[in-house]
Amino acid sequence: MGNVIQAKFISLAEGDITPYRPSQEQFKMRDYIPLGSDNLFPQALARFARSSPNHRGILDSKHTYIVGDGITSEDTATQTLIEAVNYEDQSLTEVASPIIFDDILSGNAWIELITDRNGSFLWFNHLDTTKCRLSKDRDFVIMHPDWARDKGKTDKNRIMLPVYPNFQQVPGDKYSAFRCVYHLKRYEPEFVYYGLPKYISSKDSIQIDFKTNKWNLARLKNSFRVSGILVVPVKDKEESKDVIDYINREYIGEDNQAKLLTITKSRARDNEKADQTQLVETKQDDEGSWMDLHRQSIGDMVVSHGWFRSLTGLADNTGFDTQRILNEYEVALNTVIKPMQGEYVKLFQKLYREVTGQELELNFVNQPPFDTDDYKYIWELRKEKGLDFNENDPMQKLLVLNNTTINGTNNTNGGNISSV
Numbered sequence: 001m002g003n004v005i006q007a008k009f010i011s012l013a014e015g016d017i018t019p020y021r022p023s024q025e026q027f028k029m030r031d032y033i034p035l036g037s038d039n040l041f042p043q044a045l046a047r048f049a050r051s052s053p054n055h056r057g058i059l060d061s062k063h064t065y066i067v068g069d070g071i072t073s074e075d076t077a078t079q080t081l082i083e084a085v086n087y088e089d090q091s092l093t094e095v096a097s098p099i100i101f102d103d104i105l106s107g108n109a110w111i112e113l114i115t116d117r118n119g120s121f122l123w124f125n126h127l128d129t130t131k132c133r134l135s136k137d138r139d140f141v142i143m144h145p146d147w148a149r150d151k152g153k154t155d156k157n158r159i160m161l162p163v164y165p166n167f168q169q170v171p172g173d174k175y176s177a178f179r180c181v182y183h184l185k186r187y188e189p190e191f192v193y194y195g196l197p198k199y200i201s202s203k204d205s206i207q208i209d210f211k212t213n214k215w216n217l218a219r220l221k222n223s224f225r226v227s228g229i230l231v232v233p234v235k236d237k238e239e240s241k242d243v244i245d246y247i248n249r250e251y252i253g254e255d256n257q258a259k260l261l262t263i264t265k266s267r268a269r270d271n272e273k274a275d276q277t278q279l280v281e282t283k284q285d286d287e288g289s290w291m292d293l294h295r296q297s298i299g300d301m302v303v304s305h306g307w308f309r310s311l312t313g314l315a316d317n318t319g320f321d322t323q324r325i326l327n328e329y330e331v332a333l334n335t336v337i338k339p340m341q342g343e344y345v346k347l348f349q350k351l352y353r354e355v356t357g358q359e360l361e362l363n364f365v366n367q368p369p370f371d372t373d374d375y376k377y378i379w380e381l382r383k384e385k386g387l388d389f390n391e392n393d394p395m396q397k398l399l400v401l402n403n404t405t406i407n408g409t410n411n412t413n414g415g416n417i418s419s420v
Contacts, residue, residue, distance in 0.1 A: 031153055032133040032142050033193045035108075039147055042106050042130040045197065049105055051210040054298050054314065055199075058305050061312045063101045065332065066340050069365035071096060078361050086114065086123045087175065092362075095124045096344060099184070102129040107186035107195035110141065113164060114177050115355055122355045124348070127181065134183070134193055139163055141181040165354065182351060202304035205297035212297075308332050311369070325369055333366065341366075 035041045049056050070093035073079045082092035095111075103109040110132045112125035131143045143159040144150050150158070162168045167178040185195030199206075234240045302309050308328040341364040352360045379396035382389040390396055 030136070032135055033138070035133060035194050039133070042108070043147070045106050046130055048203070048206050048210075052206045052301075054209050054312075055206045055301055057314065058199075058301060058307055058312050059101070059104055062104055062305060062307050062336075063097075065311065065329075065337050065366075066100055066104075067093070067097050067364075068337070068341070069367055071345075071362055072365055073361050073363070075361045081360075082362070086125050092124065092348070095126050096348075098126045100340075100344065102126075103184060103186070105129070105197060107188065107197040107200075108132075109184040111182040111184065111351075112161065113167070113180050113182060113351060113355070114175075115167060116178060119355045119357070122352050132181070132183075134163075135160070138193070139166065141183065164351075182347075184347065198306050199301065199304040202297075202301045205300040205304070208297035209301065306336060322370070329368055337366065338364075 032039075036044065049059055070091070071082060073082060084090070085092045085095055099109045099111060106129045108129050110127035110129060112127050114123040114125065115121060127141075127143065131145060131147075133142050133144075133147070134140075135142055140160045140162055143161070144155065145157055161170070162180045164180045164182040167180045169176065169178050173179070186197065188196040188200075232243050234243055298314060299309075302312065302314070308331065310325045310328045311332060345362045345364070348362060349360045352358060377391075377396065379389040379391050379393065382396065
């Protein structure tokens with residue numbers, strides 16, 4: 001019935017993505033300290049954040065709570081000052097927000113400081129963490145819009161600014177200002193020049209999260225294709241190559257999470273039964289293992305971020321448990337939010353004091369996730385109205401928002417009902 005000419009696995013899955021991609025380049029001739037083996041570690045972290053919805057949700061949640069309602073001051077003069085802290089008239093809150101996000105995302109943040117010759121004022125700018133690298137002597141920060149295309153010292157796209165506290169006047173600066181960059185980095189053993197993000201230990205869990213999402217999407221988009229063995233009768237090796245190339249080009253959808261073994265064999269000879277293309281399906285029941293793996297990866301991410309599940313918006317069996325949210329918010333406020341806010345306040349105060357000799361009175365404003373006065377359980381309302389109530393009745397463990405009438409009772413706070 002014909003001899004096997006060629007057998008080849010056709011991969012339908014995208015290769016693994018890791019923040020430390022292997023590279024053959026030698027950096028000993030470079031004038032900067034690479035961040036990652038290919039110098040694109042921050043870009044990989046940014047891609048992670050754009051690829052995993054749950055990872056991004058945790059990042060955004062943590063960032064939102066730490067920024068809070070912004071930075072204010074009880075001192076009128078200081079409040080006026082922090083409402084415009086650069087040439088773009090951005091407030092200190094607007095500048096601090098992306099700085100905080102970069103810090104959480106990459107373990108590094110870069111702040112441009114601007115003053116005059118006499119240090120009579122100090123302004124702040126945020127610099128994109130993916131664009132900044134330290135020079136080898138650590139005296140300068142080198143910025144490039146696309147480090148994958150950096151051409152070295154002669155690259156005209158580069159911008160160099162001295163590291164704080166060495167202010168320098170940048171040639172061609174229309175404002176004649178003196179500038180430098182402060183590098184904020186998160187401590188990690190063995191890492192001297194750059195910081196690492198808190199969640200780095202869960203990078204594999206992050207990949208599991210977006211890989212399982214891609215797998216489900218690919219299965220939905222390509223549900224008419226199955227993994228298995230495809231046997232194709234061909235004339236010779238040349239036609240065999242054409243067939244496999246054609247299958248690769250025309251019939252393999254993007255990111256299919258499977259493999260197809262394609263076997264080409266010679267056609268039947270004269271007086272023999274004609275060959276036909278055959279597809280031998282290979283099936284595996286792995287639905288449970290995929291879902292369990294996905295759930296475990298989410299739990300690992302939350303833990304490695306040092307964050308709290310109820311504050312992330314992640315789906316949970318307990319539903320909208322207001323008491324749990326408030327309890328975890330109080331813990332987060334005292335163990336994560338306020339300590340990090342305190343670090344930023346002290347940093348801005350330190351920089352301002354060292355440059356101008358003046359003090360800044362700053363503080364972050366925090367608000368709980370919701371106003372608890374607007375939320376009541378049905379059983380609480382029934383109790384207030386003198387009606388029979390049962391704290392354990394699932395129907396009475398619903399939240400009432402705003403102005404809602406329940407069995408003849410009226411909630412003066414009003415509104416909607418939300419499941420707990």
